[in-house]
Amino acid sequence: MLEDKLQQVLSNCDALSNPFVSKLRSLCMVPSVSAHGRSLQEAAEELRAIMVEVGLNAKMVKIPGGPDALYGELPVQGAEKTLLIYNHYDVQPPDPLEEWVSDPFAADVRDGYIFARGVADNKGAIVSRLGALKAILDAGILPSANLKYFVEGEEEVGSPNLPKFISKERELLRADGCLWEGGHKTPSGRPEIHAGVKGLLYVELSIETADKDLHSSFAPLVPNPAWSLVQAIGSLRDGDGRIQIEGFHDDVIAPSAKEMTRMEKNEFDPEMLMKWAGVTSLLGSASSKDRAISLTFEPTCNLCGIDSGYKGQGSKTVLPRRATTKIDFRLVPNQDPDDILAKLRKHLQDHDFGTIEIQVYSSEKPAKSDIDSNIVEAITVSAQTVYGQTPNIWPSMPGTGPMTLFVDELGIQCSMGVGVEHTGSGYHAPNENISIVDFTKGMKHAAALMLTF
Ligand SMILES: [Zn+2]
Secondary structure, X not given: OOHHXXXXXXXXXXXXXXXXXXXXXXXXXXXXXXXXXXXXXXXXXXXXXXXXXXXXXEEEEOXXXXXXXXXXXXXXXXXXXXXXXXXXXXXXXXXXXXXXXOOOOOOEEEOOEEEOOOHHHHHHHHHHHHHHHHHHHHOOOOOOOEEEEEEEOOHHHOOOOHHHHHHHOOOOOXXXXXXXXXXXXXXXXXXXXXXXEEEEEEEEEEEEOOOOOEEHHHOOOOOOHXXXXXXXXXXXXXXXXXXOOOXXXXXXXXXXXXXXXXXXXXXXXXXXXXXXXXXXXXXXXXXXXXXXXHHHHOOEEEEXXXXXXXXXXXXXXXXXXXXXXXXXXXXXXXXXXXXXXXXXXXHHHHHOOOOOEEEEEEEEOOEEOOOOOHHHHHHHHHHHHHHOOOOEEEOOOOOEOOHHHXXXXXXXXXXXXXXXXXXXXXXXXXXXXXXXXXXXXXXXXXXXXXXXX
């Protein structure tokens, strides 16, 4: 292709940056928090309008039991391949609110950055990918492949209703490769490609020992649920962080030789991670390479929160009636969340911490595409065009998404790696942000990919 046309498309992206930043800000002002079932339809409507405006044949699709998803397509005459683009318009709850510098749904712009819940995860990527299509069409050309955009509205709660839909709509989503969710760069500007996701099991454990809080003088006689819970939690890992649930690691598949070779070429800087996270130390004493391997291939058991008893100002001598904790397990290839849940249940029963109720909030399998697949190749080539740098290619990202439905159910190779986020974007955290420069670059990368695939 016609270098001139590419240059025209890239300069169109510059021209479209401001109007698409406005669309993005407006979409971010809709508080589409799926955990609270809030404003989902409104966000879907607003997004559909943008999809139609850029030239997609876009419609709402009913997801039985869940919020509507959006589907938009652009058939390209003569194209031999189809590129599917997956995103989600729902966001995480914005809490803790007091830690935000500006209202999480005001989409405030400061020093070239947009601050909003969902701007990085995942509305920025959606809007930039729509801007990319507009830039191509404005240049009077078409993408090299048919395009299908699919945007769901319950990714942040584990896409519970998507599996049923996908199994019925195989034809609708059929494609030769799928551009997944988003992407970011290393602090030195190297784009990051992730050809897989970890799985997830999210549970709440609770222990209730009385029907009311008691005076703490009863402590010699009355069991304290907080102690039981702390002991239960403590039994899940050893001092080195190795998960102690029997059989937890049994099904883990080790990375392939090809993946390990690829890992050697990737750049990972734990110092930068510490800097943006504001932490003074990291777990263990591994080398940078080993840390990258842990982040990519290790399953985790993470405490998201613990709650019991009195946490207000000053003291209150109380023996709480109830204690709860929320825990997420990130799972790696071949681990199954249902199997891990059964093993967790057995572990808690065997150790006899009292009656522990387990509530499951989400359950998703891990997924992985081939790091040599055509989608990874096309993202790599287009990244080189736009960023002038060879990307890192990771077999998996440390996070989760419903990729297994596309890779394992539909047989479509998927990869992340075209996005607008940066290392300090603060996904799921206060002051989530992206830079407008990155937004425009991400739009260019998406456009170059649409002309390359
Ligand atoms: Zn997320």
